[in-house]
Amino acid sequence: MGSIDRGNATITRRTVLRAGIGALAAPALLRFSKAYADMPTIKVGHVSPATGPLAGFAEANDYVLSGIKKSLSSITNNGKSYAIEIISKDSQSNPNRAAEVAADLILKDEVDIIVAASTPDTVNPVSDQAEANGKPCITTDCPWQPYFFGRNGKPDTGFESTYHFFWGLEDVIGNFLALWDHPDVAKKVGGLFPNDADGNAWGDADRGFPKPLKEAGYALTDPGRYQPMSDDFSAQISAFKAAGAEIITGNMIPPDFATFWAQASQQALKPKIVTIGKALLFPSVIASLGERGIGLSCEIWWSPNHPFSSSLTGETSKALAEGYVKATSRPWTQPLGFKHALFEVVADVVKRSADLTDPAAIIEAIKSTNMKTVVGPVDWSKGPVKNVTKTPLVAGQWQKAGGKAELVITTNKAAPEVPLGGELKLL
Numbered sequence: 001m002g003s004i005d006r007g008n009a010t011i012t013r014r015t016v017l018r019a020g021i022g023a024l025a026a027p028a029l030l031r032f033s034k035a036y037a038d039m040p041t042i043k044v045g046h047v048s049p050a051t052g053p054l055a056g057f058a059e060a061n062d063y064v065l066s067g068i069k070k071s072l073s074s075i076t077n078n079g080k081s082y083a084i085e086i087i088s089k090d091s092q093s094n095p096n097r098a099a100e101v102a103a104d105l106i107l108k109d110e111v112d113i114i115v116a117a118s119t120p121d122t123v124n125p126v127s128d129q130a131e132a133n134g135k136p137c138i139t140t141d142c143p144w145q146p147y148f149f150g151r152n153g154k155p156d157t158g159f160e161s162t163y164h165f166f167w168g169l170e171d172v173i174g175n176f177l178a179l180w181d182h183p184d185v186a187k188k189v190g191g192l193f194p195n196d197a198d199g200n201a202w203g204d205a206d207r208g209f210p211k212p213l214k215e216a217g218y219a220l221t222d223p224g225r226y227q228p229m230s231d232d233f234s235a236q237i238s239a240f241k242a243a244g245a246e247i248i249t250g251n252m253i254p255p256d257f258a259t260f261w262a263q264a265s266q267q268a269l270k271p272k273i274v275t276i277g278k279a280l281l282f283p284s285v286i287a288s289l290g291e292r293g294i295g296l297s298c299e300i301w302w303s304p305n306h307p308f309s310s311s312l313t314g315e316t317s318k319a320l321a322e323g324y325v326k327a328t329s330r331p332w333t334q335p336l337g338f339k340h341a342l343f344e345v346v347a348d349v350v351k352r353s354a355d356l357t358d359p360a361a362i363i364e365a366i367k368s369t370n371m372k373t374v375v376g377p378v379d380w381s382k383g384p385v386k387n388v389t390k391t392p393l394v395a396g397q398w399q400k401a402g403g404k405a406e407l408v409i410t411t412n413k414a415a416p417e418v419p420l421g422g423e424l425k426l427l
Helices: 013-019 022-030 061-071 095-107 120-132 144-151 169-180 197-202 210-215 234-243 254-266 283-293 317-328 335-352 359-367
Strands: 041-048 075-077 080-090 113-117 137-140 162-165 188-192 219-221 247-252 273-278 297-300 370-373 376-379 394-401 404-411
Touching (some): 061 335, 113 120, 113 335, 120 137, 137 335, 169 394, 169 404, 188 234, 197 273, 210 219, 234 254, 335 359, 335 370
Parallel strands (some): 041 080, 041 113
16 A cells, blocks of 8 residues: 655755755655555554663553554545554664654655654654654653753744653652652652753753752752763762662663662662652563562553543553553553553544645644543643643552562552552552
């Protein structure tokens, strides 16, 4: 099946300049689309870190994409049926590679919409390529501040073609503060923030953790940015011990947390609460830590207990998670819900677009999205800034249940519609 026939494209100096990536742009822009067959095809490009240190975020990719391809075998727009073709590319957990494969999807594969997920290392370079080429783009799995401000976004103008749904740093900070509110825990926090887009956003003096923690009466010890894939956290551990930190927080990739946590044990750092973003989201990481994984805590974007259903399949959050577990023999994982929701939004946009041959019409359909998904409402008419809409967030702890680790929701202060599953237990 061919792609949509866009007719004879008019190449202007502005069109070429918008490609934004030099010599690659001209030949790609000069390529005319093929005539479509009986059922035209909408091509959706998908970028995700299937390999590398961020691969945990893509653990559910195969399951989600398999189900989505069945659900979206065809879709109707303005009384006409369209086939949906998903072309998935691996960013290899590398921002440069993410930009490269995004450019390939836009300029070589000529996708109609591009989607991406999993941290600023993937989301930002893909979005930048889409913005440069005027390509409709939907992303998730990245706090909105590193997505928006990490791309030099201006709140009063925003972006043209790139849209994002997820929670923000204010939400994760609020959840962590609620999680830590315990009479037997001193308000002394050690911060572990890497020198990457996420870490720099989380540790930012104005938009990150320092200011709200201070306002809430917490003393934050921040030894400065460390390099990802570090093999020595002795300096940080010494600083935390000297400050009497009873809470450790931050945003780390799994290999870095494993190194830190092993060295913390060796050097007798004994916090009462350890709440780390990114690294502690995944059952596979907790399993690799053995008994020292029990009691660790993190933000919870989505779970089988979230009271939402898929607009595409009708599955509840619980049914989606159970289907994944049954098909893969692996525990459910948080990105599962958001990967599914990404394609819920795509389906909704394709159905509503006034003209699927016109990128501007597709972008207009994204902008006017107002729907309920398996991860909650997605509505870009509601900020916090242009091109961004937020989803609910809670937090919890890995506790032992039935001989295995289970992620239990222990605070829902920010999203009371999501039910609690238990209480936080100190380490």
